[in-house]
Amino acid sequence: xxxxxxxxxxxxxxxxxxxxxxxxxxxxxxxxxxxxxxxxxxxxxxxxxxxxxxxxxxxxxxxxxxxxxxxxxxxxxxxxxxxxxxxxxxxxxxxxxxxxxxxxxxx
Numbered sequence: 512x513x514x515x516x517x518x519x520x521x522x523x524x525x526x527x528x529x530x531x532x533x534x535x536x537x538x539x540x541x542x543x544x545x546x547x548x549x550x551x552x553x554x555x556x557x558x559x560x561x562x563x564x565x566x567x568x569x570x571x572x573x574x575x576x577x578x579x580x581x582x583x584x585x586x587x588x589x590x591x592x593x594x595x596x597x598x599x600x601x602x603x604x605x606x607x608x609x610x611x612x613x614x615x616x617x618x
Contacts, residue, residue: 515540526539526591528603529564535601538564573604577617580607593615595612 518527519540529538540563548555548563555563571580571592580592594605 512556512558512560512562515563516545516556519545524591524606526606528568528593528606529560530603534593536568536570536603537561538566539568539591539593540564541591555617568593570601571607573597575610577607577615581609581612581617584609584612 515527515529519525519542525542527540528536529540531537532550538561540560543558544563544565545555548558552558554562569583569588569589569592571583571594573594583592590609592607593603596602596604
């Protein structure tokens with residue numbers, strides 16, 4: 512958890528990915544996941560990232576249009592999507608945030 516918290520703080524995205532040993536996206540940890548983790552356990556650092564993460568996060572293929580990413584964000588009421596490899600392996604290649612789409616004039 513400490514590594515996840517440092518990553519979230521340094522990137523200022525409010526989200527970080529949790530990957531398997533093979534480099535595939537296993538889940539994500541959001542600010543909301545941290546709050547829920549604190550409700551369950553007083554010492555958040557005693558939990559593992561897997562215990563706190565959201566499994567099977569929504570992702571967008573690297574070849575998807577920005578408008579498709581925006582549509583997914585609106586549909587699922589989320590602000591970030593991990594961009595994954597097109598090979599179907601779910602290897603994270605980046606993150607797109609709603610603010611990125613707003614800056615680009617997509618939303």
